[in-house]
Amino acid sequence: MRIGETHAPQGTSIAVEGLTQRFGGNTVLDRIDLRLAPGQVLALLGPSGCGKTTLLKLLAGLTPVAPGHGRIRFGETLVAGDGQFVPPEQRGLGMVFQDYALWPHMTVGRNVAFALEMRGVPRSERAERVAGALEIVGLKGYAERQPSSLSGGQQQRVALARAIVAKPQVLLFDEPLSNLDRELRESLCHEMGLLLRAMGTTAVYVTHDQEEAFALADSVAVMHGGRIQQLSSPEQLMQAPASALVADFLKLGNVLHADDIPPAWRVAAQALARDDRHQHLFIPQGALQLGTDMRAAMRAQVVAQRWRHGRFITQVKTGAGCKGLSFTTAQRLGADAIVDLALDWPALRWLPQAA
Ligand SMILES: Nc1ncnc2c1ncn2[C@@H]1O[C@H](COP(=O)(O)OP(=O)(O)OP(=O)(O)O)[C@@H](O)[C@H]1O
Known part of the structure; x- marks a missing residue:
């Protein structure tokens, strides 16, 4: 597969109902509801502290859902809530973070292969899939390089290859481009948009950058104070903001x-x-x-x-x-x-x- 080709969606639907997260007396997420169709890209957009990363961590299973604080479904599977908890490694996820989170002592190839090793994928198949993932992100031939010898943009491409190599049903991104300079951010954002469309993976993308959200996502949830103020397509948000908060923030x-x-x-x-x-x-x-x-x-x-x-x-x-x-x-x-x-x-x- 190359960027630009389209495939039948391999992603799953996501449904979040009444999701609430409190830290001490502080309600950080307040009864969040959302639905995402297979293969759709959702951006969580909002100012610092509005709860974007907290919501992403709950989707990832890095934070458990407290009893009675809502539920999360991936397709038909209840992954969190009502006493159920599917751990992150069993949710079929790929994750990309702001700081790349590559292992510095491993080559690029081993960084990308690690998720496959953990799953017991045979060596010969691993090599092929790693080469394929690196080619997709534009790093063909980089498998033997050390992460420290790569630019920030290249390191983030490795992180992306690592996230997609195991063919996840959901990709989660936490401000993946915010450490890069503006020009690189724009070009990588465009490429990631094409890649997500081509792969058909369902994706949730946290950002505080409106341009990134609008360029990448099918729908955008504008968050403020732990609530979704509006969940709409970029066009709809621009034409019909539902509140003064949304119109002002955008x-x-x-x-x-x-x-x-x-x-x-x-x-x-x-x-x-x-x-x-x-x-x-x-x-x-x-x-x-x-x-x-x-x-x-x-x-x-x-x-x-x-x-x-x-x-x-x-x-x-x-x-x-x-x-x-x-x-x-x-x-x-x-x-x-x-x-x-x-x-x-x-x-x-x-x-x-x-x-
Ligand atoms: N483990 C924690 N314990 C206590 N408070 C927390 C914890 N994690 C997050 N918070 C608080 O929850 C609120 C929302 O944080 P969150 O990281 O979700 O915001 P965000 O929208 O992702 O912001 P940013 O864009 O700055 O990353 C903040 O006030 C934060 O201090």
């Missing part, structure tokens, strides 16, 4: 609390449909622009501009005591310049703080 636009809406926009904002729980006005990227041709235009003063992805991200203030806003434009504007801002009202929505 930087999808401006999110203004009802009390922070500039006076010039208040009447029009209150005319938009909302219910009592919806206290935040979401202004999607692109709905706030320079110009006076839309309803309730407003003057603002430029605070700062920075260049990103071919546009200027422009921060403005709209009046004393008002919360700052930002929008993108192709125009360079001088600091302190006074500009007219207009809103595309039909694109705006009221959102609840959290889902």
